[in-house]
Amino acid sequence: MTRSVYVTGIDRGDGRQVVELGVMELLTRQVDRVGVFRPLVHDGPDRLFELLRARYRLSQDPTSVYGLDYHEAAALQAEKGTDELVSRLVDRFHQVARDYEVVVVLGTDYAATQLPDELALNARLANEFGASVIPVVGGKNQTAESVRAETRNAYRAYEALGCDVLAMVVNRVVPEDREDIAERLAARLPVPCYALPDEPALAAPTVAQITHALGGTVLLGDDAGLARDALDFVFGGAMLPNFLNALTPGCMVVTPGDRADLVVGALAAHSAGTPPIAGVLLTLNERPSEQVLTLASRLAPGTPVVLVSGNSFPTAAELFALEGKLNASTPRKAETALGLFERHVDTGDLLTRISVARSSRVTPMMFEHELLEQARADRRRVVLPEGTEERVLRAADVLLRRDVCELTLLGDTEVIRKKAADLGIDLTAGATQLIDPQTSELRQVFAERYAELRAHKGVTVELAYDVVADVNYFGTLMVEEGLADGMVSGSVHSTAATIRPAFEIIKTKPRGTSQGEASGGASIVSSVFFMCLADKVLVYGDCAVNPDPNAEQLADIAVQSAVTAARFGVEPRIAMLSYSTGTSGSGADVDKVREATKLVRALRPDLRIEGPIQYDAAVEPSVAATKLPDSEVAGEATVLIFPDLNTGNNTYKAVQRSAGAVAVGPVMQGLRKPVNDLSRGALVSDIVNTVAITAIQSQPVRTESV
Template identity: 35%
Template sequence: MSERVIYIASPEGGNGRNVVAYGVLDALTAVARTGVFRPIACRKSPITQSLVEASNAGQSLDDVRGVCPKYAREHPQCVRPDIVSAYYDTVKASDAEAMVIVGTDASHVFNPHSFELDVDIAADLKSPVFLAVCTMRRNGEEVLATVESCRQAIEHGGSAVVGVFVTGCTPEKAADARQALSELDIPVWTIPAVDFPDPEHDDAAERALKAFRDNAPADEVRAAINTPFSPATTPYAFQNKLLHGAKESGATIVLPEGEECRILEAADYLLEREVVDLLILGERDDILKHGDELGLKHLSKARFQSMNDETVLAPMIDKLCELRAKKGMTPDKAREQLKDPSYFGTMLVVLGKADGLVSGSVNSTANTVRPALQVIKTKPGNSLVSGAFLMCFKTHVAVFADVAITPNPDARQLAEIAIESARTAKSLGIEPRVGMLSYSTLGSGKGPDVDLVEEATALVHEQQPDLPLVGPIQFDAAWEPEVAATKAPGNPVAGHVNVFVFPDLSAGNIGYKAVQRASGARAIGPVLQGLNRPVNDLSRGATVQDIINTIALTALQTKED
């Protein structure tokens, strides 16, 4: 991964931004192997061609583009994940030490969301931003107002502006802009008007570089790019992290619901990108025929397992009788039990033919969890299985638990749920800060329900003394620093919680669904916690994207075993 990354964005596209992109690339190539990426650009974009020729990462024109503008307009739900995926492919292929990401070009087709999309993509790619604002039709105060408006949007989106280029300047405009922007706490450079690329002038590149170098010293530009900032974790950045981790795991995941369209579409996506090995339950020819009807091209890369294959079924029956002997399991009962795809798929995990399982798109949570509890069982030291959702908000990811399994946990069980949920967060690169939720904040309310949460909090403190923890605490005080300052003054965890432990299943299930629908957060899960091997359940309303994420998450969990 490149260490120096900068996104160059402009509220109107063009109007001097290209000169800035060319100059920034020049400043970086002087000290590092620097690549170029265009999230949204036409295939024959002149600026893309010029930037590729000026870079020193050995890229070709076809390697540096995410999607075309038409695709971005027509596929708003797909454009961000596709761009994130394309970006990391570009970085990997170029082995770049630095990346210059150049935002959306000016277009004859009006797109009211163009700058907003640049803001979102910068956050997705964890890149700070250089803002290029043109003085055309603007005086200094108007340039300042534009910068402040754009900066607010960029910071709200989860990135940071680390420098401003005021472009298209005459000497008078430059002086006016410098005066107006003099109080900003970030560098400001003024760049004279230069057309680049300019097919009418062979020396356009030289003129552009001279204009940039004379007004924006390379060492200042590089220092601004290296300004420390804390990048957001957007849903699409998190998804990319899941897919990357899944690919590294080398895991095989079994999918018992091989007849379901969404399952097959998700499988096709993952197989095309070679993210994970898949074992799909069902008859190979029937599944491939169904895939052809759906227009899927990559299902043949999966492995398939017939439930009538006696070479697999016979040892499976023996193993099930061994595991369930105390429950009176016989070969005949086992054979009958294994007609259930969820049970058959779970036994494939037990026999080591797969590393994990994902089910639930057409089956209930109980049908997914029951076989796992009976034959995979809980980890040593765990007494229960709990269910957590990963809630992907605009700029960060949080864990909500238990929202799927345990109706009315006692204090010991609630403490175990909290510890397992913190472990889930940590396994995903989230440093856990746990909030034990209640209608009381640190003694503000009384009653048996509060006593339960207080006891559970004490148990977690006892078992995990170094775990950042607060409880009992109300949701608003756990979530919002300003509320925490009033309700829990001086508490370092309150207001910064990212692992929310609900006191019972009703609160948890209602809470996650209310937050999901009201905020637009993406919910991934439920992640089943506490099992010996990863088995994860899907909501029956799961989208294809939800299924992709859950399969990737399950593969990632196998690395913990």
């Protein structure tokens, strides 16, 4: 039977979209096929469903998502009664449920619905759908006592109507009251109660939403600028010195279009980062001169300047009535919302209460979700040497909003701050460090340490002082000295520039030590790619580092790849690949693979391994049944070890392009501490995944890991 979760409320303004998004995120980590159903809908676009469809790549037909619109429902209820309305909606729900493992139901919104006793209707629908209920109570502008009373009453109301209440969520509470509310409700209610603080960035409209609402014209600005949150409004009327003192981070400046001094002053302040603003809104339909606009575009490229026709007073009234909305065009708000949900909700316990069995399929999205969750469970600090690179800054924004790890960004700190401001990224959120290796007090300390490590190569402190100013050397030394747990670089640097410092400074995990034994030890550094296919994850090694490993090195790569696979939830079944299977072929290349297989069996008899074996026999059960019918690996291999770099690199790229696989990596293995390399074509999502992997690699090894 399809499992379903009904997220509902008791009134308007509870911000329950945060909970609906969070529940969807939670369920898509567990199962492949998650459906959405909204019993009643208003006319016009459904912003939340469009966000869910875009973010979770839902293939569900949009017409199947909805039961009835509110006008139809009100008319049907008035003419034929509540039973007929409920019956119609139950039929629509089951049409969706039969195609999905779990369905998230989005309850009614209490917004001019013309339906009597809406809470009772939601409760009855949940019962008829066989859905468990998560009621959400809004706490904005309420006292702690009022919030607690309303939450207890809401629980009693749904419980009295026969609902299976999974948990209660109180949203948008005063941050200072959050812990007290959560603790007191936990003592009074028989189900978990989670309290989420009010988050200004979620309620703040974006510049694009302001422009649309006011019918404005964009004079300057790019998409990144229009996506900025307007956290405050500052109305310009004072002289420039006083006006500059009034600016706040993330504010939208509202000023008559003929005040060129305020426009230029605000953009100059933004350019200097004191403070970064969201944009400038010009009233009275007064367009600045082309000279002013040209100067403005050079002062703060990308920062929006928007023209509206109204004067300041009615514009202010409209602005203060606006509230930010989660939708497909505000992905950063979605990251903020998910970070809020994951920080304040015990997601593991909630998932247990929902009782959704984990799917046997592992999709790329499920694997990526699991990476973030695993990294968040034991937060580490990762250093990013390419702190001035736009993709790195955008990835940092996602990582900070989702609370995945702590970050250190290297580079000219003023350049980093300015680029972050231009992108609307707040680097003050979370535990984020900005360090310029050129001016850092650590430079001399690191020079002395590097000279000590490389003394056998004739490196002096004076020479080392120049070397460690390089961001990759500086970042690697931060990892070596315990000031960061791992490093990710390579979006603008070559692989050699990224990993050479690690070879010189961090080196491989020693065998015969507790640390080495826990992780298998290593004689060489190698790499793997996680190949996320439509329904499973395979591990490919080595596709990036070692051109032509000998038998001993190949065995080392196999063991390390098995350790890495297990660390990330992939049960290791190793296939040592060759152009022949079993004893069917001979020659130096096949003999190397055969010898490597023997070495792995001797070194790690607990590992399941087969080799030499061809790729098709390794992954396709029907071929395996013919070629190696008695093998416990053939046809079910999860870790595929290629005999050389040429074969591995070409195969992973062929599978990536022709099979539409998501390739996550390369993930470096064998180093004492994690350093990972990015492709210079890495997307923001690639950087996010690689940072999460690096954070996980730096976490203590669990004893049950391979």
